[in-house]
Amino acid sequence: MRRDTSNAESEPAEKKAGPKVQGSQTLIRGLDMLDKVIDGPIKLAELSARMSLTRSTTHRLANALIDRGFLTYLPRDGYQLGPKLIQLGFLAQSQADIVQIARPRMEELAASSEDTVHLGRMDGDLALYLDKIPGRRRVEISSRIGDRQPLTSTGLGKALLVDGSEAEWTRLFDADQAHGAPRANRELWFERMRGYADAGHAYDLEENEDQIRCVAAPVRDVSGKIVAAISVSSAAQYMDDERMESLSAEVRDTAQRISTDLGWSPEVRPPRRSRR
Template identity: 70%
Template sequence: MKNSPSNPESADSTVKSPPGSQTLLRGLDVLDAVVDGPIALADLAARLGLTRSTTHRLANALIDRRYLTFVPRLGYQFGPKLLELGFLAQRQADVVQIARPHIEELATLSEDTVHLGILDQDRALYLDKIPGRRRVEISSRIGDRQPLTATGLGKALMLDDLPTRWEMLFAGDQAAGAPAADYGLWAERMQGYVGAGRAFDLEENQDQIRCVAAPIRDASGRIVAAISVSSAAQYMSDERMGTLSDDVRGTATAISRDLGWTDETPIPRQKR
């Protein structure tokens, strides 16, 4: 057990933290201290080596953001936000692990860059990327959040949505600086993508880059992720994109089956 310094709130640490990070680190220490179950304020302050007032202020901030809750006569314990994040982290990890061998095979087959992504607060979040073998630079990175309406992967995530939601998301992306586009033409293409079970990016997000994308479904039939194959326009003629559509859809279907989807699972189209 570590000995508490005589003045813990002003004592020097042997590990230099980035400027401005002290409050964040203390907040994380509070969460670590609650791992074993509910804890009273006095015990929490003693465990952290902080004053009761500082501990109370930190804990209240975490309660406001739903990371903690307070139970009378018991103390502080984990809040619902951590349950939500844990579920999302598990789901993301499962999708990445299950999809990995499939998208590796697709990248080998196509020789192009393959992405895996999910919906994240009206953006497309890239969870995985396998670079292609061609001399083509795709600027995306794992962790990037891209406009839904300007990317093939994002459009694939939207195939079950109502046109009213398409229009709302399109307007939001345009206002946020997405490449300028005509909604009428975009919506007409989206209707075709719904029927085809896949989506295209026709140089809409990055000049001279095209992609083919398809949705991944879970056991309920709901779209939970999407994959895309991206390359330079010179390698992505209309004819090749049509041929590649079969491979991308086939890979997405294989991943969906590994997540519990079957051919008999109803697809909840136009549900929002």
Template identity: 60%
Template structure:
């Protein structure tokens, strides 16, 4: 028996109906996903009770409870009686994985290159390594200036701009200890009261200078990079010959260096 010829209009309506139904399901799924993310983000300030969470999200208690329960089952949230919902172990696991997968040199490199191109000066990236500043990356400038630094070098913290940027959040008591150690190890001689006064100004401004303290005729401007928790994890510096680094130009460069450091910080998860 031969099949009856199909009705083209009927087929078209069925296809259109299936398409609309599929789009509706996809839209509902996306909405549920976004609401689930909203629930997680609402935990940022600590445990939240169900009534408060529902108010924050603008949802009914039943919908909020359903979303939170699903997240508990997947270990993204936990629930403590009388306290409410809070971050679960799954988020901690993912946080460690994300941190492990983030290579600060790779993240910072485009910003270093842009800063070097804009300033035409040498740009460094460094981290705290014990009681020294370890240089992880270097972008040479376009000027005929010999900056005698190499990736892998370790420099004094208290006489380099980059090192001082790494110390901005440290307590003055720690500054004094590190300063004394660097002086004993042969760092250029300097009066501590003058140095500490400058460090306090750097801590307030969010950037630091090297005023030919580490190497004659070389000056630099530096700023700290912060990780997701707000702690300083690295620093960026722009270095050049003193003839290109007048006081006015260093003041102008400070904003550019802070902007570059801030951009890297945001890619590392800092939201300050």
């Protein structure tokens, strides 16, 4: 009689795979533990309950993370995140190339909107254009990578300013007007900026270039600080008020996705804006 060897043949493979599975589980538990202490010091009993592990297993795993610097232990308070994570955070931030990180999201936005998408950041008191993806429509947008434009007349520039104080807005508005930016009504500009700050996006209503409109939104880093902005630009004939309003959510969502790629979390609130 032939003996069924299928189980026998599979046993060594399973045994061989066992340590890998166990090792992966330990890694996942370690990463889960870091998530459990992210809000501040936590004692062993509570950490054990959150992890659904015995105290001895939790203690052993926590000690391994302490040895590597990922956790620290405060005798009266419990476990908290360790210095290794600070080091890794700085390294990750320094290695992050915002143009490379943002480009896939920008390409998706350009494809869905069929319009030109820009990425820019502040450079002193100007908006510096870092990247540009042309749209499918036959619309000529004069911007170029490396261009510097006034913050107060471009949608991208205004998106970079939504967290700013009104004192800062005043300084920049007056400086731009004095240095040849397109003429603007002060009261109307400030009224719109307050609305943009509350909405989390900004518009260019043919203020910087005749017959060109855009919708822009800020990009944030891990701290919640605005480090860049993206915009969708097109001819005014494709950008009536209704379309700009409907496009705003898509632009904000793309900006938030890029922000998440940079380490930002929705729980990180932007700095509170002063009205003064």
